[in-house]
Structure formats: structure tokens, C-alpha cells
Amino acid sequence: RLDSRENPVPQRVPRMFVAFTPPFRFARFDPAAATASFAVEGGDRFAFAARFELDPQSDGIDPVTEEVRVSFGTAAVRLPAGSFDCEPDGCRYVGTDPAIVQAAIADGGLVLRVRGVELDGSSNPIRVFVSIGNDQGETGVSLAGSLSLPNNVAE
Numbered sequence: 469r470l471d472s473r474e475n476p477v478p479q480r481v482p483r484m485f486v487a488f489t490p491p492f493r494f495a496r497f498d499p500a501a502a503t504a505s506f507a508v509e510g511g512d513r514f515a516f517a518a519r520f521e522l523d524p525q526s527d528g529i530d531p532v533t534e535e536v537r538v539s540f541g542t543a544a545v546r547l548p549a550g551s552f553d554c555e556p557d558g559c560r561y562v563g564t565d566p567a568i569v570q571a572a573i574a575d576g577g578l579v580l581r582v583r584g585v586e587l588d589g590s591s592n593p594i595r596v597f598v599s600i601g602n603d604q605g606e607t608g609v610s611l612a613g614s615l616s617l618p619n620n621v622a623e
Contacts, residue, residue, distance in 0.1 A: 490602070491603070492523040492526045493604060494520045494604065495521045496520060497518060497520045499517070501517045502517070504587055504611055506587060512587040513582065514540045515580065515581040516580050517578065517580075518577070518607070520598070522603055526602075529573070529603055531549075532552055532559070540585075540594060541589075541594045542587055545567065552573070559573045559574065567585060568581075569583055595608055
């Protein structure tokens with residue numbers, strides 16, 4: 469509760485300004501391939517490949533200095549800034565997360581293979597969300613087959 473009788477002199481609060489860059493949607497985000505494996509040794513797995521084109525207003529992407537996040541159904545992975553090493557032919561994941569089998573970004577394309585995640589609760593089509601810094605895209609990917617545990621797996 470504020471009471472001017474208790475504090476008759478108004479306090480000056482310094483103003484803070486924070487630079488905010490709104491997210492840019494990919495101008496194009498087309499899945500090229502996707503697979504999911506359930507109830508395998510070491511946890512569920514998924515692989516995803518896509519082509520993307522940046523929005524013309526984008527400030528560009530730099531996986532060396534920007535965080536990369538991917539959601540695949542109910543699973544999410546975060547690759548912190550500095551997790552990629554970039555050469556002229558593209559950027560490759562060099563981080564230490566044992567769940568990331570492969571991650572590469574090159575020439576408007578993304579490849580990601582992940583293991584040891586939890587895909588329970590995912591539905592078909594699988595929702596895929598990718599962000600690289602302030603650039604992002606979202607799509608649905610239909611997988612053939614069932615998204616349930618195989619019959620021979622005890623629950």
C-alpha cells in the first residue's frame with residue numbers, strides 16, 4: 469500500500485530502455501524429411517530436415533552467436549549460442565549435449581537428429597517449431613504409421 473503521508477516526497481525511479489527486436493517468421497519453411505522412433509533403448513528419438521528462407525526484413529542468422537531452439541511434438545531442445553562452429557560450407561553442432569546426434573545449418577537448410585527425448589503426448593501431424601536467434605518458423609509434419617507404443621512394449 470502506498471500512502472503519501474508516510475513518504476511525502478515522490479521517489480524518482482530511473483527509466484530503463486531495453487532494445488527489443490521482434491521475431492521474424494521464415495518467409496518459407498518446408499520440411500524435407502522427418503522420422504520419430506518410440507520406446508527405443510535410450511529414449512525416444514527424432515530426426516528432422518527442412519529448407520527455409522529468411523524474411524527480407526531479417527537481420528540474418530548466426531548460430532555461433534545466437535541460440536537455436538527446436539520443438540518436435542512434445543520434445544524440445546535448446547542449443548545455446550556458441551554450440552556451432554561455422555565454415556564457408558555451413559555450421560555444425562560442436563556442443564556437448566549427448567542427446568544431439570547431429571545438428572547442421574547450411575545454405576537455407578537445417579538437419580537435426582536427437583535421441584533420449586520424451587515424445588509421449590505428441591500427435592500427428594507433429595508440430596515442429598525452429599528458432600535461430602530472432603528468426604523462426606513453424607510447420608506440421610505428417611508421419612506415416614502410429615504415434616503410439618508398439619504392442620510388445622510393456623507400459
